[in-house]
Amino acid sequence: MSTINLLKIVAILDKYKPKLYITEPCEILKWNYITMNQTEFSSNCLYIGKLSSVCDIVSSLNTNLILYEDCNIPELDLEESLSNIILLISDCDAEHISNQIQSLFIDKQRLGSCAIKILKACQQGYNTQQLLDLGYEMLKNPLLLVDISLCFIAHSGGNTIKDEPLWEWTLSKGYVTEEYVKSIMVYDFDNYTDNNADSIEIPLSFWNNELMHHRQLVGRVIHGNKPMSYLKLLEYNQPITECDEEILVMICNVLALTMKDPNITNPSSNSLVDSFLTALLNEKLYDHDAIEERTRLFGLKLYENLFVITIKTENRPINDQLYFLKRIYQNYFNRQTVVIYHGQIVVIFDTMSKELFTDQTLPVFQDLLNKNNCIAGISKIFYHLYDLPEYYKQSMSCLYLGDLFKIDQPILNYDNYIIPHMIVHLHGETNIHNLIHPVVQTLKEMDEKKGTDFLNTLLTYINHNQNITLTSKTLHLHYNTVKYRIKRIEEISNIDFSNSETIFHICLSSKVLKILEFF
Template identity: 25%
Template structure:
């Protein structure tokens, strides 16, 4: 009989003897056999990692172990490796002739809207999914490095029905692949490029010295064009998941032909550059317009700037334009900070003051007059000021004769006892309208 000290590292199962249960021995034999099988398959995966033959070799061994083909994807839905010799009749399977960017995007967006990626990246265990476009089932599990999701492995039920042990094996395979990605430094080379590192360092103030910023900008050829601006894009709620944002960034980059973009605080920020100040954004924004409209996104645009030392300032301006524009003009797609700077000023001033105190009091007299006599002179005045006091353009806006518009303007001047020819009066009234618009107390548009 062996001493207990010699047995302390052995696995034991204590079974009560029963003469009336002849199937128990067969059950235990099956359990031990299954355990040996799983451990043998895991050993093959470990050996594939230790062979130092790379990610593709590990995935090919994974194919042998699980009996079904698979692919590895990063957060941008780029396929890092797949079983090239597998025959799979499924539209999601990678091929030598991949689908077009927007075919892929539509498919990924449909999957994202269905919640499959949300389930996948939230689940601690592999998921098995059915899709309406495919007769085959898929099993997938997330890849993580230091508790951060970096991608996933998807296995298609092409050759054999998924077994219970496949779930455990896929989970183990994901840990093997994550180790390989760390070893090959794929995380940095596939998930973030040099531009992203630099722009993130600017935003997080990891580099602040002017000479260091200029040196790095020169290395990345970011100082070859004189003017820059930032476009920050906010997706709708459905797409506000890190998984889809990475893919959306990839699509937008290819749409406008750039790599100078980052995902930061659940938004996509793009650095645009041009030799001419007026040419920085127009072409790019026209390319983006349909894409943003189709996908229910909006974008905030910073003013032009010439030094990347000001990057964070202008990033905040693009964010503020997006925030104020969405609140004040939700029907628009693009919000230029230059159009919303005064509202930013009002927001800042409003933290300590009653903004209505800054309004020209005669405007409230006109609003009261309209309410009493059922007229709409405040709207006429607002449009007139928008056209910089040009009677002809204001008349064209209302589709009335110029003389009719002149009469309305004269009537407003009489009611308020002012002259709209006075620049200071016009400025005061325009500011007053902006204050009321910002406060949302009067419908003046």
């Protein structure tokens, strides 16, 4: 079980100016209030209560006590006691003190729980990115890992940040600003030269708020008493506590083991993985067992849910621009599974969630695309790398349909274009005019001949689940006008509004009509 050193408890009580009678600092397992007429006390527990409740037996006890001085007692009794005694004046805020001590034990329990999670992550061979994802899950604040030269390695949660320019710069450019380098060089690096690095005990973490809008705690990833990299925790979503600082240091210690392993590659650059993914996209590698074996050999550890995101620029880029864009999207997505393929950026994004974006991350990605004059096509969710070619084609279909329909949106999701894609595909195989329901064709011809608006009324009525009130509001017509039109449509076409197949066919017909406008 987790314990707390008595001196840590003494430290949080220092502002109350306690009288201390400490025989030997020990590890405290738990705490309790002193009960009436209590005579049994454990040596590894802390007890809180009034001095008067133990004044007759205090000299004979061997335990740990926080006592409120509500009576007089010979000083010698306290000095000769085998117990560790912290004596406070009687008018201290007892409830606040108890809450502080309880918080210490809660934090210690949390540390123990996090330590177990981190240990399991080590046993499971987590890579750098997965460790940062775990850290973000535990700390609830964004994490950014940079190397000793302050160049980007990985991040978790950084794509939700909107008002921290230095982080946004680092994630998009891959390095920090020169201004920041100068500020931190003065603050940090001057003390740790090769001549004295072995003789100086380097702090495991420090606060660095230079040029920042939010406070930032920096943990050192150290090997051989020399920093290898820096893990930054941004105080963005919630305050950073002392417990958070200890968890950050634990993560840094594990990263030091991970990053010194020559088999662990930098997640921002891996030509072997690029070649593997390109082979999959080219369908040169299709054996399922072989694909899974290479995934393991290449250290490609992916979460279970996969998406393909194909990103193209509005103007045809030169190679230098493509590699620059690749780095931008590698930094944003925090994945090594980003390749240049047929002049476009292809991202294989793995996630624990069934949803690719949240309400917070979607606008950030849209802004990034707009800033770089890019458009993204996104596939449906899939679960195995051997299915990559099929889902890559879905993302490409999004981009094709976006061009065809002149859609002015930076993100095109295949979920929204499945039926249009089917219709466009059929257009190359058959005359899609034949897909139009006779009712739709009849009303369309009547509208063109007589200037009526029956077809639009019908489609609006169906889109509003055959609700006349909602239809009239949408069309800005009187209720009775819409009611009359629906009655006339029934007379003209003999439509059966209770037939779900008919309704679906009419909806499909409306999509066919819209698509025919582009051919």
